[in-house]
Amino acid sequence: MKLRMGRILTGAAALAAAAVMTTGGSASAYPDPGFDWDHIFGINSDTPASGVRVYAEENGDYISVCDTAKDGYSAKVIVGEDGYSGDSYGMTASGGKGTCKTHKASDGARYNLEENNGVSLKYWAKGGDNYAYFKNDH
Template sequence: MKFRIGRILVGATALASAALAMTAGSASAAPSAAGWDHIFGPNTPGSSGVRVYVKEHGDIVKLCDTKKDGYSAELAVAEDGHAGDSYGMSVSTGAGTCKTHRASDGAKYDLDENNGVAFGFWAKGPQSSAFWENDH
């Protein structure tokens, strides 16, 4: 009987450890590179503390603060040739946190297909910029 209880305890401990590891992994707000069409920063010059993820299908834009430095991650989004169709995002809740907007959030977040989109992003340091063509 001792052998069975020992195996049960070892199995329960392994399951608890796996659950804890999965919980810790999913608590991180910063997404992995898989599944994103474009990723900008923090290696873009001047973009210290900011990473921007884009998924063209659904016009999903995710802004993440990547550095514990007391600065908010900021993003300005503008569609090429559409001065009124722009929006901004800010993440001020600390390193490892993100904010997301998608087309389903409203008209200003629904980026036109086959149109250029410009980003300006910054935290600590000068603004970085990126441009991409929203082709799907």
């Protein structure tokens, strides 16, 4: 009976290890913090970015930049606010295609965007600069 129980436990441990390895986190070009994004830039002909996508969620001030092309260039974004001199902050997704970098209000004061204020984004990877704007109204 001890031999059989040992085999069962060994098998269960192997299955658990396999499950952990197959469900391990992988980088995604579509970050999912648990909600639908209010704004996505760099995906249509109105904002023809090459190798970069920027996501914005106003509630919690989530901004994420993702690298969408295997081209050797890192995706970057600079986030600015109306009425402020200089840029609020910048981010780089430097791990290659499918990697993202995200900041949110709870990361610190500089990431806490003022409510009812305009937010400008300058983003790029390969190719020229791209610009987007939204009002942080909730």
